[in-house]
Amino acid sequence: MTAAEPTSAPTTPAEPVFRTARLRDVPDLVALVESAYRGESSRAGWTTEADLLEGQRTDEAAVTDLLGRPDSVVLVVEGEDGAPIACCHVERRGTAAYFGMFSVSPAVQGGGLGRQVLARAEEWARAEWGVSAMEMTVIEQRADLIAWYERRGFVRTGEFEPFPYGDERFGVPLRADLRFAKLAKPLA
Numbered sequence: 122m123t124a125a126e127p128t129s130a131p132t133t134p135a136e137p138v139f140r141t142a143r144l145r146d147v148p149d150l151v152a153l154v155e156s157a158y159r160g161e162s163s164r165a166g167w168t169t170e171a172d173l174l175e176g177q178r179t180d181e182a183a184v185t186d187l188l189g190r191p192d193s194v195v196l197v198v199e200g201e202d203g204a205p206i207a208c209c210h211v212e213r214r215g216t217a218a219y220f221g222m223f224s225v226s227p228a229v230q231g232g233g234l235g236r237q238v239l240a241r242a243e244e245w246a247r248a249e250w251g252v253s254a255m256e257m258t259v260i261e262q263r264a265d266l267i268a269w270y271e272r273r274g275f276v277r278t279g280e281f282e283p284f285p286y287g288d289e290r291f292g293v294p295l296r297a298d299l300r301f302a303k304l305a306k307p308l309a
Contacts, residue, residue, distance in 0.1 A: 137234060139241050142195035142208065147184050149205050150195065154179050157224040159292070166227030173262060173299065174292035179222065183290065187212075187222070192250065195222065196241060198234065207234050211242045217254040217305070218246035239273060247308050255308055258282055258301035267302065275304040 142150060156162045158178045163169035170178070187193055192213035200206040206229055210222035220242055225235045246252045259267050261281065271277075284299035285291050 137207075137237055138199045140197055140199065142184075142188060142197045142205075144185065144188060146195075146197060146205060147181050147188070150184050150197070150208055151179055151181055153205050153208060153226060154184075154222060154224045156227060157230075163227060166225070166230035168225070168227070168230065168266065170260065170263070170292070173260060173296065174294055176289055176293040178292060180290065184222075194245065194249075196238065196245065198238060200226075200229075207238050209238050209242050211246055213246070213250045213252060214256070216252055217256045218242075218250060218252045218308075220255050220257040235269075236273065243306075243308055253308055254305055256303065256305045258303050260284070261300050261302040262296075262298070267304065270304055273306070275306040278303045278305050 155178055157166060157168050158170045159174065159176070160171060163171050184195070187195055187210050190212065193210065194212075195208055195210050197205045198207035207225040208222065209220060209224070212219045212221075220239070223235070223238065225238065243255055246255060255275075257270070257275070259270065261267075267277070280303040282301040282303065284294060284301065286294060286299075
């Protein structure tokens with residue numbers, strides 16, 4: 122069986138088990154990220170980008186690269202069976218930390234696990250690196266997701282980054298107006 126073929130729906134443990142990702146997690150992490158954002162499986166949750174993009178969200182090379190970078194960590198939440206059911210990437214960038222690759226299995230979305238992952242990422246960034254802010258980019262057209270982050274203290278900075286059209290490592294856009302909005306949150 123491959124990581125993309127679970128035998129049953131993942132379950133959230135009563136108390137999430139957080140750990141840092143290891144190289145052996147890479148295939149499972151790629152499958153988790155893809156399930157949360159792309160294809161029909163992503164439509165079971167609310168984080169899908171399937172109406173905006175086709176193709177891949179990430180691949181093994183990209184995730185392996187994140188694990189090998191200095192000042193970079195991928196945090197993982199294990200399900201009851203020990204397989205990843207949520208993850209995020211946190212990277213120190215000067216006095217701020219970048220938050221990305223945030224994924225929760227569609228089967229367990231909506232139960233508060235995402236809030237716990239975000240809080241753990243913020244705690245990690247403060248404790249490990251002493252940074253004063255968390256930053257991220259979100260596809261501007263993802264109003265529901267941006268609103269979720271805003272309810273957790275993030276604000277739009279007014280800055281934007283272009284979508285990497287023509288680079289299929291980031292997906293195949295289904296519309297021509299995609300761009301990333303930058304969000305930031307001070308960390309007390």
